[in-house]
Amino acid sequence: MADDKKLVEEITSRDVDFAQWYTDVVKKAELMAYSSVKGFMIFKPAGFAIWEKIKSELDRRFKETGVENVYMPLLIPEGLLEKEKDHVEGFAPEVAWVTKGGEEPLTENMCVRPTSETLFCDFYANEIQSYRDLPKLYNQWCSVLRWEKETRPFLRSREFLWQEGHTAHATFEEAQERTEQMLKLYAEFAEEVLAIPVIKGQKTEKEKFAGAEATYTIESLMHDGKALQSGTSHNFGDGFAKAFGIQYTDKDNKLQYVHQTSWGMTTRLIGAIIMVHGDDEGLVLPPAIAPVQINIIPIQQKKEGVLDKCREVADSLTTAGFSVKVDETDKSPGWKFAESEMRGIPLRIEIGPRDIDNNECVAVRRDTREKENVSLDDICTRADELLKTIQKDMFNRAKAHREAHTYTAKDYDEFKDTIENKPGFIKAMWCGDRACEDKIKEETTATSRCIPFEQERISDVCVCCGKPAKHMVYWGKAY
């Protein structure tokens, strides 16, 4: 379409009210439904299918690095949770408790896991005896529960689905290597599959995970200029091992503590996909993660031969390895077009009597809404090209958007002005003191997103206090 008239009136424009737009898209794309309990959402088929794709793609990548899946219990005894001091302090405010079994009060309260470090540690303490038992490279897919005050679909729910990897190693160095390896895996997944460009870096002391030695993160920028932590990888050192007594005998018959890591990605990624790629017509899914990649819409479907041709084309596309659906409902074509767009299906193919006469179809990209006629003889090749192009273009657009919304600040006035007037990332130098970080957050609501691996020298001094700078930091307002 040449004009950019808004086709779907029910979706609030992204630039008018981003939060409302987000909610509208979530509803219109039929990703989820609200349940009868605050903060607990129902994944509808379209939403859960995206998670299943994320899961299978990540799971394959994990296994290629030697990771095995396990499943740990849902409940954690109070005593176990309290073994690591920083950890319990970090999570205590948001855990939910089970206090009764049937009618009887429990002798020890059980919390519903907010994360499973303590369960893995308790398990590892028994499992690991010798250096021959190492490394342990376990992961679990599950849901966890955190009693959040405010909830939003996919971005913050009380129960959310995720994977948590927990590994145990002989040395700190080996744990560090695994921590970095998983961060790299996350970054590649985000960029190659979700088409979301990310900044890799380390969290500051203030922002790191409760109980971790070091936390690494991939940070992405949403369309409204807010940051989203999209995956984290932690090196625990031997802190948990000491708290839980996870020791092994090394080759010299000496007792050593293990060094551990953990790393996770969550259903929040679905929120990221929506907020990075979506537009005023609805969701836009990268082909690599789209549960349905090609939507075939028949025109005049009751006419002899139309549906047959649609199914025939669908079959050959399916055989060629694409995920294809034919919309055979008796809605009007215009309805189906809009529906297809709201759901974010990357490629739409229209087939009607006119096309069949010419042995062609009309192919329409979701991301640009560009139309073209394609010969039915070439459809598999052309679909492949188009989907690859869409995937690449979506990444490039997101990256260009991030770069256009990444600023630098040399002094505090510039920093405050940018935070207030230009939503996005700010690159600025930092002295390394918690006090400056606290002050910035207090006065601007921006937080340090990460100390990026790729450092630049913006200036010589801390943007906040003017003392000599240690690092360049990405700052921003975050979800």
Place this chain on the structure above:
RNA sequence: CGGGGUGUGGCGCAGUUUGGUCAGCGCGCUUGAUUUGGGAUCAAGAGGUCGCAGGUUCGAAUCCUGUCACCCCGACCA
């Protein structure tokens, strides 16, 4: 947890200020016909004790009290 907003057929809303004539509209749904290249048209239908619980009143969607849920903005967090 603080501030703001909203709860009325499946969805979106009007009605609440001023209690009675208020169970209404649009979309969707069902059946039939005609349609189909950007949310088709006509006809005939079905569907709600107005979030929940108390109270005031001859009478409550409307007033009062309580309560629950959801949304938005903050503080805390993936």
